[in-house]
Amino acid sequence: MKYSVFSHCSMCSVRCPVRVEVQDGRVKWLEGNPYVPGMEGSLCARGSAGIALLYDSERLQYPMIRTGQRGSGHFKRVSWQEAFSYVSEKVKEIQSKYGNRTLALLDRGGGLFGEIQRLIVRGMGSPNYFSHDDFCRNNVNQAYQCLLGYTRPEVGYDFANTKHMVFFGRNAIEALGVREVNNIIKALEDGADLTYIDVRVSKTATKATRFFQIRPGSDYALTLALIHTILRENLYDKDFIDRFMTGLPELEDFVKNYTPQWAERETGIPAYEIQGLARALSEAKPRVILYPGWFAARYMDAFYFAQSVIILNALLGSIEQKGGLILAKTPKEVGAKGLNSLLERIPAPQEKRVEQEEGKGFLFDGTGHILHLYRAIKTGQPYPIKALFVVRYDPFAGIPKKDIEELLNGLDLLVTIDVNYSNTSWYADVVLPESTYLERDDIIGMQRGAKPTLVMRKQAIKPIYDTKGKWEIVKGLLEAYGVGEYMPYETIQDLWNYQLEGTGIKIDDFNKTGQVALCKDPKMYSRDELKFRTPSGKIEILSTKMAEREVPFFLEYQSPLKPNTDEGEFRLLFGRVATHTHVQTHNNKYLNEILPENDLWINDKVASKLGIKDGDWVEVSSGDFTGKIRAKVTPFIHPEAVFMYRGFENEVPWKSRSYGKGLNEGRLLKGAFDRMAYGSHTGALFENFVKVKKA
Numbered sequence: 001m002k003y004s005v006f007s008h009c010s011m012c013s014v015r016c017p018v019r020v021e022v023q024d025g026r027v028k029w030l031e032g033n034p035y036v037p038g039m040e041g042s043l044c045a046r047g048s049a050g051i052a053l054l055y056d057s058e059r060l061q062y063p064m065i066r067t068g069q070r071g072s073g074h075f076k077r078v079s080w081q082e083a084f085s086y087v088s089e090k091v092k093e094i095q096s097k098y099g100n101r102t103l104a105l106l107d108r109g110g111g112l113f114g115e116i117q118r119l120i121v122r123g124m125g126s127p128n129y130f131s132h133d134d135f136c137r138n139n140v141n142q143a144y145q146c147l148l149g150y151t152r153p154e155v156g157y158d159f160a161n162t163k164h165m166v167f168f169g170r171n172a173i174e175a176l177g178v179r180e181v182n183n184i185i186k187a188l189e190d191g192a193d194l195t196y197i198d199v200r201v202s203k204t205a206t207k208a209t210r211f212f213q214i215r216p217g218s219d220y221a222l223t224l225a226l227i228h229t230i231l232r233e234n235l236y237d238k239d240f241i242d243r244f245m246t247g248l249p250e251l252e253d254f255v256k257n258y259t260p261q262w263a264e265r266e267t268g269i270p271a272y273e274i275q276g277l278a279r280a281l282s283e284a285k286p287r288v289i290l291y292p293g294w295f296a297a298r299y300m301d302a303f304y305f306a307q308s309v310i311i312l313n314a315l316l317g318s319i320e321q322k323g324g325l326i327l328a329k330t331p332k333e334v335g336a337k338g339l340n341s342l343l344e345r346i347p348a349p350q351e352k353r354v355e356q357e358e359g360k361g362f363l364f365d366g367t368g369h370i371l372h373l374y375r376a377i378k379t380g381q382p383y384p385i386k387a388l389f390v391v392r393y394d395p396f397a398g399i400p401k402k403d404i405e406e407l408l409n410g411l412d413l414l415v416t417i418d419v420n421y422s423n424t425s426w427y428a429d430v431v432l433p434e435s436t437y438l439e440r441d442d443i444i445g446m447q448r449g450a451k452p453t454l455v456m457r458k459q460a461i462k463p464i465y466d467t468k469g470k471w472e473i474v475k476g477l478l479e480a481y482g483v484g485e486y487m488p489y490e491t492i493q494d495l496w497n498y499q500l501e502g503t504g505i506k507i508d509d510f511n512k513t514g515q516v517a518l519c520k521d522p523k524m525y526s527r528d529e530l531k532f533r534t535p536s537g538k539i540e541i542l543s544t545k546m547a548e549r550e551v552p553f554f555l556e557y558q559s560p561l562k563p564n565t566d567e568g569e570f571r572l573l574f575g576r577v578a579t580h581t582h583v584q585t586h587n588n589k590y591l592n593e594i595l596p597e598n599d600l601w602i603n604d605k606v607a608s609k610l611g612i613k614d615g616d617w618v619e620v621s622s623g624d625f626t627g628k629i630r631a632k633v634t635p636f637i638h639p640e641a642v643f644m645y646r647g648f649e650n651e652v653p654w655k656s657r658s659y660g661k662g663l664n665e666g667r668l669l670k671g672a673f674d675r676m677a678y679g680s681h682t683g684a685l686f687e688n689f690v691k692v693k694k695a
Contacts, residue, residue: 001025006033006514008112008445008457010419010437011046011053012581014177015112017514018043018050020438020460027051027438027460035513038160038179046581047178049590053436054464058587058655059420060433061465070408070427073653080468080476087430088480090413091124094387100125101351102384104373107391108132112445112455115342116470117391117417123478123486127349127356128385130368132393134682139296142363142680143306146543148319149533151365154328156449157291159183161323163284164193166277168219168309170293173203174578193284195277197222197269199573200601200643201636210277216571216641216686217560218267220301223308224557225263225274226281228255230315235282237317243527245314247541247553254554266559268638285316287323295575300687303363303680304555314539320525327525328448334519339444339454339499346486355681357382360550362681369681370395374403374673377410387413391470392434394422397583397647398666400625403673417473420584421652433467440469441492444499447515450522454503456496456510471495551679563640563689565606572622572690574646574665583647586662587655597662599632601643602692607633610693617695620663622688623670628695629663642692 002023009016009030017033019041030050032039053059063083068074078086094102105121107114109131121129133141141152148155159165160183172184188194188207196208197219205211214222230236231252241248260271281288292309296302318324331338355364355372362369376385388411396404408414408427416425417432425431434440442457459469468476475487489495496507509516531537535544542553563569579595580586586596600618612618614633619626620642629644637643648662669688677684 005458005460006456006510007437007460008442008455008514009043009047009050011050011585012176013109013111014180016043016047016178017455018047019514022460025461027054032178033514036179036515038182040182042178042182044176044178045579045591045594046176046585049585049588050436050438052589052591053419054438056587056589058657059436059465060418060425060431060467062433063466064431066429070429073426075431080466081480083430083432084476084480087413087415087477088482090429091387091481094412095125098384098386099351100349101127103387103389104128104130104368104385105389105391106130106132106370106373106393106395108393109136110367112447113442113457113470116443116474117389118343119346119474119486120389120477122343122346122349123483124481125349127351127353128368128373129353130370130373132370132395133367134370135297135398135685137294137296138365138682139303139306139677139680140292140294141365142303142682143292143310145365146363146545147307147310147314147534147539147541148327150327153448156326156328157289158323158326159289160186161287162187162192162289163287163323164195164281165289165291166195166281167197167204167291168223168293168305169198169298169575170291171198171202171204171576172291173207175294175576176578193280199638199641202575203578212267212269212273213638215266215268215560216573216638217299219299220305220308221258221263221266221557222269222274223305223312224255224258225260226278226312227251227308227315228258229260229275229278230282230312231255233278235278236315237285240286240317240319240527241315244319244530244532245539245541246536250553251311251541258557266557281312281316286318286321288316288318289313289324290316290318297677297683298686299560300675300677300684301555301558302677302682302684304678311541319539320530322524326450329450329452329523331446331452331518334452334523336452336518337503338452338518339446339503340501342443342495342499354382354385362676363545363549363551363679364681369676371673371676371681371683374407378406380410384410386411387415389415389417390424390428391417392419394418394424394583396427397423397650397664398669399673400623400667400670402624402670417470419467420587421654422583423651426652432473433465434473435463435467435469439463439467441471442469443471444496450524451517451519453515453517454505454510455515458510458514546679555678561689565639566609568610568692569689570602570642570692571640571686572665572668572688573641573643573686575643577645580645580647583650586647586650586658589657592657595645596658598645598648599630600663600692601632601634601637603637603639604633604635606639607631612692612694619693619695620668620690622668622690625667625670627663627667642690
């Protein structure tokens, strides 16, 4: 028997729509959903390797409870009911001592299907929901909220129709969201310019029409100089600014001394190049995109840098513009009814999240700050967090050993819900295995954009091992805890019908393409119709939200510290590679074969002074940790920095293909998780220096 199922990939955070072919009970083929514009049936290497994940004997296969010391790898197999009961009893025991708010949940982020796991923490009476966004896109998210009143997921980028796009270290070609990359390539083929700014020559840099190698930590200097030039030379979109921006005089006063000549000294980019970029962007306006990126938890000024990038887009009139930034429309805005929320069935806790207890001076949004969570676990302040659920995330794979020890010492219960064995599950008290995305149904999600669309992930085959879909895990936990009324659905169809109630859409409507659009054509506002979601209805340079939180509107630029490269000291940078997803895919049979370990990029001139040749083993040290890795000696990286692809050196011996291969950048981030970025309190993961020497 042969059939096809429309679903959504889960090999990375992009969640590309896919078509799955099944024959005689086995998945035989994966491809991009041919009915989705921009996919054109294409899929990346990670997505294609989903079949290897499905049939991998080294992934989680059944529920487990720890029997030995944390980190010993001693677990016993248990039934699902035993696991649910154990977790419920432990949570109640801990809450009876410390209160309901002592429970927290940390996940990789909401996304299309992320509402479901939030039911766990709310159903158990705690406000403490956190996502990994603090180490990814949260600076961009906060900046959009302050300036426009929109969240980061509510802003899209019309790459296919742009005339000029600027990426600040956003290595889009290797991050490899398929639709995004296809649209970028289409724009280049149609004659668009791509300006790429980075410390090293990435794959994206090789596609650029203009590449600037920037000094590490000086991106903010460049954007301030661009703003200065655009304002000084009247290169901005005057009609757009007059209609939609407040605070322009204050902005002009702030940037008056940040000239291109000043920025040249900070960034290493010639002043005439900075002026030339500003003029080229003005010529292409309003069909321009300056992309603030995803992974923005880099430097201490990252929030203000993200703000400056969004301000540049506003100055060029590119917001809600073809070829620019597109604001997502709500179902109501397109004349439709949206999904019914599962969270709304559960009373919201009245207590505050840990960071909301700590006064003002920084921003926060719908999810909590991880660094505040970590501090509460370690110190008990402002109140103790003693029970932690970690869902589809592996925080222990990216932090130093000392931080792991301190977090474990502060927790009485650690529960992981994941598809793969992870470093975090290696230390967990209870491990609950989720079925792969090819074996499970998920809640219906909404793809935001100018044409909001409901999407469905459907099960292609039954689970191979004793695993469950996330909705089933959540239901089992809440029932064991005694609040089963919050998940009264016996089947996924019951759950879907609740979500769709009142929309006029039926489950069968998804069968044709896997998606149902809420309007026929994309909706965009003209300048006469446009209104932002800030209190003033305009782009607020002097943000109401920042004023309420007592966060300064502007941040004076601080020149980044310079490492002593003559002594083998460098700023440590890390990032994505097209073959792997963070720490999730390194044990995948196919992907591991393509790239089994990482290497360390180091500038050729500096390497020569240190006696390091290409391919040599080098020692990299930070504090009390030292690791070995092969050197990639190259002229294509700034001499102040070294770079590695992230997520390698798996420490779980059960994952035999990736065990011990490469070097884990997280172990080198000494002190990084006590450092909070200005204004946003997110991570600042590129502020660490390491020592490098020939091994």
